[in-house]
Amino acid sequence: MRTRDIFVSVVMRVRDAAGAIGPALERVAGVMEAHFAYYEIIIVDDCSADASVAEIAAVQARARNIQLYALARRRGDNIALTAGLDHAIGDMIVTLDPLLDPPALIPHLVERALDGVDIVYALPRARLESRGVGNRAVRGFVAALSRLINVDAPQAMSSYRLLNRTVLNYMLEAVDRHRSLMFLPALSGYPYATLEYDRLAGAAGGASTGERLAKAVDLLFSTSARPLRIITLMSLGISVLSLCYALYSVLIYVVRDDVARGWTSLSLQISGLFFLVCIILAVMSEYLLQVLEATTHHPRYHIASQRHSTTMDIARPRNVIATSGAADAFPARSPHDAAAGQPVLQQAIGDGGEVKRAGLDQAKL
Amino acid sequence: MAEPDALVIGGGFYGCCLAIHLRRRFGRVLLVEEADGLLTRASRVNQARLHNGYHYPRSFLTAARSRSNLEVFRRRFPGGVFDDFRHLYAIARADSKVGHRHFERFAAAIGARLEAAGPADRRLFAPRLVEAVYEVVEPAFDVAALRRLLVGRMAESGVEVRTSMRVVRLGAAGAGVAVGFADGTGLRAGWVFNCTYAALNRVVPEAVELRPRLVHQLAEVALITAPPALRRLGITVMDGPFFSAMPFPSEGLHSLTHVRYTPHMSWPEASAPARDPNAVLHPLPSSRFAWMMRDARRYVPALEGAVHVRSLFDIKTLVDGTQGDDARPILFHRDATAPRLVSILGSKLDNIFDVLDTVDETLERA
Numbered sequence: 001m002r003t004r005d006i007f008v009s010v011v012m013r014v015r016d017a018a019g020a021i022g023p024a025l026e027r028v029a030g031v032m033e034a035h036f037a038y039y040e041i042i043i044v045d046d047c048s049a050d051a052s053v054a055e056i057a058a059v060q061a062r063a064r065n066i067q068l069y070a071l072a073r074r075r076g077d078n079i080a081l082t083a084g085l086d087h088a089i090g091d092m093i094v095t096l097d098p099l100l101d102p103p104a105l106i107p108h109l110v111e112r113a114l115d116g117v118d119i120v121y122a123l124p125r126a127r128l129e130s131r132g133v134g135n136r137a138v139r140g141f142v143a144a145l146s147r148l149i150n151v152d153a154p155q156a157m158s159s160y161r162l163l164n165r166t167v168l169n170y171m172l173e174a175v176d177r178h179r180s181l182m183f184l185p186a187l188s189g190y191p192y193a194t195l196e197y198d199r200l201a202g203a204a205g206g207a208s209t210g211e212r213l214a215k216a217v218d219l220l221f222s223t224s225a226r227p228l229r230i231i232t233l234m235s236l237g238i239s240v241l242s243l244c245y246a247l248y249s250v251l252i253y254v255v256r257d258d259v260a261r262g263w264t265s266l267s268l269q270i271s272g273l274f275f276l277v278c279i280i281l282a283v284m285s286e287y288l289l290q291v292l293e294a295t296t297h298h299p300r301y302h303i304a305s306q307r308h309s310t311t312m313d314i315a316r317p318r319n320v321i322a323t324s325g326a327a328d329a330f331p332a333r334s335p336h337d338a339a340a341g342q343p344v345l346q347q348a349i350g351d352g353g354e355v356k357r358a359g360l361d362q363a364k365l
Numbered sequence: 366m367a368e369p370d371a372l373v374i375g376g377g378f379y380g381c382c383l384a385i386h387l388r389r390r391f392g393r394v395l396l397v398e399e400a401d402g403l404l405t406r407a408s409r410v411n412q413a414r415l416h417n418g419y420h421y422p423r424s425f426l427t428a429a430r431s432r433s434n435l436e437v438f439r440r441r442f443p444g445g446v447f448d449d450f451r452h453l454y455a456i457a458r459a460d461s462k463v464g465h466r467h468f469e470r471f472a473a474a475i476g477a478r479l480e481a482a483g484p485a486d487r488r489l490f491a492p493r494l495v496e497a498v499y500e501v502v503e504p505a506f507d508v509a510a511l512r513r514l515l516v517g518r519m520a521e522s523g524v525e526v527r528t529s530m531r532v533v534r535l536g537a538a539g540a541g542v543a544v545g546f547a548d549g550t551g552l553r554a555g556w557v558f559n560c561t562y563a564a565l566n567r568v569v570p571e572a573v574e575l576r577p578r579l580v581h582q583l584a585e586v587a588l589i590t591a592p593p594a595l596r597r598l599g600i601t602v603m604d605g606p607f608f609s610a611m612p613f614p615s616e617g618l619h620s621l622t623h624v625r626y627t628p629h630m631s632w633p634e635a636s637a638p639a640r641d642p643n644a645v646l647h648p649l650p651s652s653r654f655a656w657m658m659r660d661a662r663r664y665v666p667a668l669e670g671a672v673h674v675r676s677l678f679d680i681k682t683l684v685d686g687t688q689g690d691d692a693r694p695i696l697f698h699r700d701a702t703a704p705r706l707v708s709i710l711g712s713k714l715d716n717i718f719d720v721l722d723t724v725d726e727t728l729e730r731a
Contacts, residue, residue, distance in 0.1 A: 007659055038655040065656075067625075086459070089659040172493065 003110045007038040009090030010106065012098045013080035014043060018050040022059055024098035029063035031103040035110075041066045043098075044084040047074040077207065078215065081159070082178040085168060094162045096122075101160040105197050109162040118167050118190035121153075122160040124199050134209070141216055145183065149224045153186035154194050161185065176296045179222035182215070187223065222296070225289050232285045239278035246271040368553050369395035369525070372544060374532050375560035376400070378408040379711040379720070381515040383558055386721050388522040390728060391555070396519070397530040397546075399561075404512045407562050408714065410586055410679035412620050413613050415446060415715055417503040419454055419479075422463045422471045422604055427693070429475055434715040435504075445511040447614035452503045452599040453482055453489075455664065458496040462604045465497035478502050489594065494664050495602070505599070506714060507614035535559075536570045537703035556728070559708040563642045563680035566634060569708065571701045573638045577708065578685035581642045583629040586677045587654040591619040592670030600665060608661045610668060618674055623657040629678075633685060642680050652676045682710060695720045697727075705731070 010028060014021050025043065032039045045053050045068060053070055060066045069083055081095060092113055094106055105122055112120045127135045139155040146153045163171070163185055170188040171177050177184060185192070207215070221227065249267035253259055370391035373384045376398030384396040400406065414420075417435050418428035439446055456465045463471070472479035482498040490498055519526055534545030535557065542557040559565060566576045591598075591610065599611030599619075608623040629650050634642070654673040662669040684696050696710035697720060707727065709720060 007655055040656070089656065089663060091659070 003035055003107055003114070004037050006036070006092055006110060006114070007090045008032070008036050008040075008106070008110060009088035009093045010039070010041045010103075011081065011084035011088055011093060011095045012041075012043055013046055013077055013084060014048065014052055014056070014098065015046040015074070015077075015080070016048045016050050016052060017099060018048070018052045018055055020099055021052050022055040025056060025059045025066070026063065028096075028098060028103040028106075029059065029066060031106055032065070033063070035107045039065055040088070040090065042084045042088055043068050044080040045070040046076065046080040047071050077159075077211070078178045078181045078218075082181060085177075086172065088168065090165070092162055092164050093168050094160075096160045097158075100124075100199050101158075102197065102200055105160070105195065106162075108195060112193045112195060113162050113164060115193070116191075117193040118164045119185045119188075119192035120162040121157045121192060121194045122162075123154055123156040123194050123196050124158050124160070125196050126199060127158065128156040128196060134212075138212075145219060145223065146186070148220075148226055149183075149187070151183070151186045151189070152192075153183065154192075157182070157194075160197070166190065174296060176222050179218040183219055183223050225292060228285050228289050228292070232282045232289075235278040235282035235285065239275045239282070242271040242275035242278065246275070367393065368541075368555075369393040370555040371395075371558065372397065372542075372552070372554035372556070373558045373560060375562065375564075376403040376526065376528065377406055377560060377562060377711075378404055378511065378515070378714050379562075379709060379717060380558075380560035381519060382717050383560060383709070383721070383724065384524045384526075385515070385518050385522050386724065387556075387558070388524050393525070394523075395525045395527065395554070397532065398526070398528045399531045399564075401529050402512075403516065403526070403528070404508055407679050407681065408511075409508045409615070410584070410677040411681075411714075412586065412609060412611060412622055413447075413505040413508065413615070414609075414611065415504045415506050416713060417501070418475045418477050419472065419501050419503055420601070420603075422468055425471075425474065428471070428477075430719075431713075431715065432475060432477065434718060437718050438715040442506075442511060442514055444514055445506050445508075447505045447507045447510075447612060450505075450597045450599050450612050451486075452501050452601070452611065453486055454479075454499045454501050454503075455490055455495045455600065455602045456497045456499075457602055457605065457607055457664070458494055460605045461607075468497070468499075468603070472499075472501075486598075489598075489600075489665055489667055491664055491666060503599070503601075505612050505614055509615035532568055535568050535703065535706060537706075540705065542703050542706050555705065557703075557706045558724075559706060560711070562710060563682045565682065565696075565708050565710055566638075567641060569700055569706065570703055573635075575701045577696055577698050577710065579634040579710070580631060580683050580685045580688060581634060581645075582631040582681040582683070583645050583650065584627050584679060584681040585622075585629060585650075585653055586613075586627065587621040587652060587657055588613055588616060588618045588674045588677065589621050589654075589658075590672040590674055592667050594667045595619070595665070595671075602661075602664055607664070608657060610661065610665070610671070616674075619671075621654070621657050621661065621668075621671065623653075623660060625660070626653040626656040628681070629653065635685075642682070645680070646678060649678050683712075684710065697723050699727070 010032065028041055032041060043056055043066065045056070053068070056068050060068065069087060071080060071083065085093065092110055094109060096103070101122070109120045109122060127138060142153060142155045142157065159182065167185050167188050167190050171184040174180065174184060180187070246268055249264050249271065253264040371387045371394045373380045373387070373394065373396040376396055380396060381403060384394050388394045415435055415438060416431035418432040421428040421431065456463065456468055469479060478501065480500045482500050486500065487498050531547035532544055533547050536543045538553050541553050541555045543551065543553050544557060545551040559569065561567065563581055565579065569576060595610065601609040601611065606625045608621065610619050610621045613620040630645070652673070654676060658668060658671055684694065687693065693712035695712055695716055696708070698708040700706040700708065711717065711720070
């Protein structure tokens with residue numbers, strides 16, 4: 001089987017899941033042990049208050065290749081998962097939620113990746129088909145954000161996915177990778193495939209609405225600078241309007257003689273100040289954009305692959321000096337002759353026949 | 366077999382050095398080794414690192430002692446020291462127990478040379494994971510050269526050596542110690558020095574609860590052909606769950622070891638006192654090279670080109686309670702039932718000189 005030589009890292013996070021995490025981890029370990037010769041299971045504990053860690057330690061005593069990283073403070077799903085990804089050593093990295101996602105899919109994800117894609121998203125069938133508010137909201141958000149930042153991502157994607165090391169290396173470059181974790185593979189631009197699956201029966205609902213909203217806001221502002229651009233444009237728009245209002249005030253002052261005392265100066269004062277404030281805002285938001293770009297370290301570009309021209313040799317120049325056009329200007333047939341002062345440098349040319357042809361071409365011109 | 370004044374069990378580095386040392390005092394010194402050659406076990410299966418202090422930034426005393434031991438070692442075994450490579454120490458950015466400032470201050474405090482690595486060397490490391498790289502002076506030892514040296518010296522000084530001799534019984538006999546071998550023969554020795562490392566407690570006569578409390582570890586040293594960029598380099602990443610890739614001079618290869626993956630399993634001897642620790646070597650576990658290389662290449666991308674040649678496995682034995690720190694004291698234990706049976710558990714090769722003085726004191730007082 002092809003999958004046996006691939007080193008697979010499984011990365012997952014856990015928080016307050018005593019009672020469920022033990023059996024879940026056993027399931028993952030069982031699948032990995034059965035299908036892969038080289039693997040590791042990384043589990044990050046997001047500072048559980050219950051017996052989750054003890055339960056994981058109990059599984060570690062029985063099953064091989066499980067590493068537990070326990071965070072000192074509760075930092076949320078995305079940071080916990082980022083900590084796991086930072087420590088993964090595999091050629092392919094699978095992230096999943098041990099309580100929601102069936103590990104039996106892992107070998108299939110790896111098989112798909114071996115067909116030559118760098119990312120494989122597992123799409124929960126419920127999210128793909130459901131007309132429920134939550135699932136529609138997720139799909140709608142992914143679609144809208146994809147359009148906004150101009151990337152290609154499946155609408156029903158979940159955290160269950162496979163990345164190969166190239167994609168992970170791209171993600172690890174970003175300083176704020178925990179904010180944009182869900183979209184970073186898509187931002188990398190590498191080709192992906194999808195697989196559908198059913199979530200585990202009786203699984204709890206995953207993140208709460210509040211958590212999802214917070215993640216959505218994080219995603220929107222970390223993957224895209226569009227909101228800031230909109231501020232710039234709005235500021236510019238308002239400053240133009242202020243200017244127009246100032247001109248209007250002056251015009252009214254000139255053409256009408258029933259203007260109330262103080263109206264013109266007050267109007268000019270307000271419109272002038274708004275103009276100034278909006279220009280300042282616009283300039284500052286543009287600088288902020290640049291600061292943001294410099295500090296988040298999102299790679300500007302990422303080269304997916306390189307190919308060299310297979311004939312990238314030194315081009316063989318026709319080292320020929322055309323003289324009068326007479327054929328006898330090119331008598332040299334060997335380097336020795338050339339060295340004897342003839343105008344043809346034989347060594348720059350493949351064979352004598354070519355010299356002749358080159359000479360004739362030149363001669364025709 | 367005539368009765369020796371002193372019998373040394375175990376032909377590792379400690380056993381051989383001790384036998385030569387004892388020959389100054391005793392007329393007949395016999396060394397027996399279970400395997401068919403000398404220095405084939407724990408003396409060979411390790412990183413071949415001659416510590417020069419850098420490894421112990423959290424234990425000033427251990428570091429200072431390593432440095433003085435290395436000097437003595439160089440004087441006593443000049444041919445066994447392999448210097449023909451440059452050694453780089455890197456400090457990991459995350460998960461390291463020391464930062465680069467601490468490391469610099471520490472090196473200055475113990476008087477060890479530490480130079481910031483040049484740009485070419487620094488480029489070998491991933492800057493995201495490594496915060497500083499230094500060039501240090503820390504050699505390796507050549508176990509084959511040491512073996513030749515010791516065999517020569519034992520012959521010169523008149524130590525008798527018997528290989529393929531397994532001790533199966535020890536017991537008090539008058540003032541001395543009675544020794545029984547697996548082939549049915551036996552002898553009586555004035556003193557017996559037990560230098561069998563992992564098998565230290567295997568045949569001693571004293572009660573289980575009086576024996577030194579040991580913890581065993583099954584350890585793997587992967588031997589690799591280093592990629593060209595690392596051929597004449599040793600690399601050690603500090604200070605935590607990291608790795609080292611450094612020349613393994615006796616084979617002309619590099620050793621790759623990893624704090625997380627080199628120990629395959631670990632168990633306190635008390636959990637199975639009757640079991641021979643060496644039994645875990647049969648059959649050998651499968652190699653963890655795949656794990657070691659994949660983690661190591663994150664820090665040093667060139668290591669992806671390392672070719673795994675084979676792995677050496679052996680038992681690493683520690684005194685219980687010392688796993689957490691780096692102090693690695695040498696165990697010196699006199700048997701409760703046979704006081705002229707002394708068990709010595711070494712740790713690092715270059716620590717040998719500390720124990721010879723203790724042996725002298727013991728013999729003088731007896």
